[in-house]
Amino acid sequence: MDLNIHACSDGEEALAKGNWVKLICGASNQDLPAISDLCAVYATAGVHCIDVAPDAAVVCAAREALDWVEAAIGIRPWLMISLSDGADKHFRKAWFDPKRCPLTCPRPCQAKCPAKAITNFAGVNTKRCYGCGRCLSACPLGLIEEKEEHLCIKDFAPLIAELRPDAIEIHTAPGRQKEFRKAVAAIMEANVSFKRVAVSCGLQGYGINSEELAQELWERHACLRHHEQKPLWQLDGRRMSGDIGKGTAKAAVDLWAKLHPLAPPGPLQLAGGTNAKTIQYFLNQNGPAGIAFGGMARQLIQPWLLKADANQISLREWPEGWQAALAAAKQLVNPWLFRKSGPEVC
Numbered sequence: 001m002d003l004n005i006h007a008c009s010d011g012e013e014a015l016a017k018g019n020w021v022k023l024i025c026g027a028s029n030q031d032l033p034a035i036s037d038l039c040a041v042y043a044t045a046g047v048h049c050i051d052v053a054p055d056a057a058v059v060c061a062a063r064e065a066l067d068w069v070e071a072a073i074g075i076r077p078w079l080m081i082s083l084s085d086g087a088d089k090h091f092r093k094a095w096f097d098p099k100r101c102p103l104t105c106p107r108p109c110q111a112k113c114p115a116k117a118i119t120n121f122a123g124v125n126t127k128r129c130y131g132c133g134r135c136l137s138a139c140p141l142g143l144i145e146e147k148e149e150h151l152c153i154k155d156f157a158p159l160i161a162e163l164r165p166d167a168i169e170i171h172t173a174p175g176r177q178k179e180f181r182k183a184v185a186a187i188m189e190a191n192v193s194f195k196r197v198a199v200s201c202g203l204q205g206y207g208i209n210s211e212e213l214a215q216e217l218w219e220r221h222a223c224l225r226h227h228e229q230k231p232l233w234q235l236d237g238r239r240m241s242g243d244i245g246k247g248t249a250k251a252a253v254d255l256w257a258k259l260h261p262l263a264p265p266g267p268l269q270l271a272g273g274t275n276a277k278t279i280q281y282f283l284n285q286n287g288p289a290g291i292a293f294g295g296m297a298r299q300l301i302q303p304w305l306l307k308a309d310a311n312q313i314s315l316r317e318w319p320e321g322w323q324a325a326l327a328a329a330k331q332l333v334n335p336w337l338f339r340k341s342g343p344e345v346c
């Protein structure tokens with residue numbers, strides 16, 4: 001029996017019942033050759049939200065996967081994009097001046113690009129390039145370079161108006177109240193309606209205690225309510241979702257234990273170092289509204305993503321690989337999708 005047909009696919013209902021699961025897949029653009037398959041596997045496994053980097057190429061790859069999943073099984077997770085109210089390195093993109101290319105060049109850069117970001121007689125289409133770097137070594141003349149793109153708060157409104165995600169996440173940090181208010185005001189200018197505005201924050205590395213962090217979250221809460229937005233608090237046990245080292249699961253759980261009696265209204269969701277062991281801390285008790293998986297989710301299905309990539313096919317075109325990856329993804333998410341204890345009510 002496929003348990004997932006009985007999992008709650010509605011994001012709001014899942015948050016209320018403590019069954020919410022999010023996939024964070026935008027943390028590293030090095031992983032993006034397989035982003036569409038990564039999204040397709042976890043959306044099929046039943047996650048409620050896919051959180052990606054704020055980049056047109058990434059959003060396009062994720063949407064392609066969500067369209068496919070919706071057509072195949074009739075469910076569609078929210079598409080969330082993550083922004084920061086602080087310095088955001090954003091993305092590297094490839095760049096070259098096509099006027100410098102010899103007309104006789106057989107264009108190996110174009111053949112190497114998996115995103116079709118390089119077309120005949122043209123340079124790099126930055127809306128398609130996701131910075132994988134494959135074209136750089138392909139150019140015999142060394143004409144291709146990397147450029148870092150930085151995303152500023154003033155860029156938020158046009159970007160969001162273009163990408164139109166279902167939900168937004170703002171990464172913030174203690175002391176950045178003013179920047180947070182500016183970020184929210186810029187996001188509102190896009191005039192897009194969001195199911196939730198998630199706020200991602202943690203204690204690690206900031207030298208403050210849980211009471212002070214709660215105070216920071218109350219200030220963010222007042223700002224979001226002012227703009228009539230529904231918050232979702234993402235508690236980052238570790239600063240990177242890709243942190244899968246020893247003891248990382250406990251960091252997120254400890255943060256939740258400290259914060260849940262103090263935090264403002266709104267669901268609390270774990271992130272940062274979460275893994276398959278995190279559920280064990282909540283077997284016989286209530287807990288958070290849900291969880292986000294990043295590095296662990298990617299690592300689990302990486303063997304099949306890599307093999308599909310090596311064969312230059314989509315995982316969805318390789319039935320055995322797809323089934324194996326999906327089974328691995330379900331092992332990670334099912335304990336949360338079918339968790340009986342609801343979120344702790346404070």
Ligand code: SF4
Binds near residue numbers: 094114130
């Ligand atoms: S091959 Fe080059 S142009 Fe294509 S996505 Fe990768 S970095 Fe961008």
Ligand code: SF4
Binds near residue numbers: 107144
């Ligand atoms: S391989 Fe180099 S020279 Fe040839 S088209 Fe690409 S960038 Fe230009």
